[in-house]
Amino acid sequence: KNEVEQSPQNLTAQEGEFITINCSYSVGISALHWLQQHPGGGIVSLFMLSSGKKKHGRLIATINIQEKHSSLHITASHPRDSAVYICAATRGPLHSMDSNYQLIWGAGTKLIIKP
Amino acid sequence: DTGVSQDPRHKITKRGQNVTFRCDPISEHNRLYWYRQTLGQGPEFLTYFQNEAQLEKSRLLSDRFSAERPKGSFSTLEIQRTEQGDSAMYLCASNLLGRGSETDTQYFGPGTRLTVL
Numbered sequence: 001k002n003e004v005e006q007s008p009q010n011l012t013a014q015e016g017e018f019i020t021i022n023c024s025y026s027v028g029i030s031a032l033h034w035l036q037q038h039p040g041g042g043i044v045s046l047f048m049l050s051s052g053k054k055k056h057g058r059l060i061a062t063i064n065i066q067e068k069h070s071s072l073h074i075t076a077s078h079p080r081d082s083a084v085y086i087c088a089a090t091r092g093p094l095h096s097m098d099s100n101y102q103l104i105w106g107a108g109t110k111l112i113i114k115p
Numbered sequence: 116d117t118g119v120s121q122d123p124r125h126k127i128t129k130r131g132q133n134v135t136f137r138c139d140p141i142s143e144h145n146r147l148y149w150y151r152q153t154l155g156q157g158p159e160f161l162t163y164f165q166n167e168a169q170l171e172k173s174r175l176l177s178d179r180f181s182a183e184r185p186k187g188s189f190s191t192l193e194i195q196r197t198e199q200g201d202s203a204m205y206l207c208a209s210n211l212l213g214r215g216s217e218t219d220t221q222y223f224g225p226g227t228r229l230t231v232l
Contacts, residue, residue, distance in 0.1 A: 033221070043158075043206065043223035044117065086157060103221065105157035 006106035019074040021109045023087030037084040084108040119224035127230045135193045136227045140209030150206040197231045
């Protein structure tokens with residue numbers, strides 16, 4: 001069983017739909033990241049969460065530490081949102097010089113938004 | 116553009132040749148990471164540096180792989196005697212440790228796509 005699991009693996013939706021991508025993790029983490037990977041390999045970090053909720057434009061990320069679950073939501077989806085969305089977890093306490101900031105990656109969710 | 120650059124963007128080489136990739140992180144970032152991503156897979160951690168010190172290496176990093184960050188700024192990743200299984204996207208990321216949660220986010224470069232024929 002992977003330590004970080006995402007669902008769904010693939011998601012196709014129509015422009016304007018509300019999108020939810022889920023991430024569950026089984027390890028103790030200090031932070032959870034959502035990243036976006038465009039075709040061709042470029043990776044952009046969207047959010048880093050250790051609790052609660054963050055919002056940036058049409059993107060919202062939430063995390064429930066007790067349930068070890070995070071979600072990424074996209075409101076009013078657009079074809080330019082088409083990408084692979086990756087959930088990744090950071091082990092170890094934040095701000096510690098001894099921390100290993102290695103990211104434990106989920107397998108990614110391939111999102112296609114059709115016009 | 117995240118501010119992290121990698122060179123070259125693409126490299127095609129014959130099996131058995133040596134290749135070297137370069138990563139220039141965001142200038143004030145003290146941590147630098149190398150990842151490898153094969154087609155259809157998530158990125159795999161290879162190694163990371165705190166300033167010029169290489170603090171951890173994955174067991175994926177065989178003896179043919181070596182990474183350096185001599186002055187704590189740019190980093191190089193060298194693969195000796197390349198094999199076809201080395202074909203992948205090599206990603207570099209950087210961040211700044213300990214200055215607040217927002218700056219712990221890793222910023223990724225565009226990657227170097229290696230094809231070994």
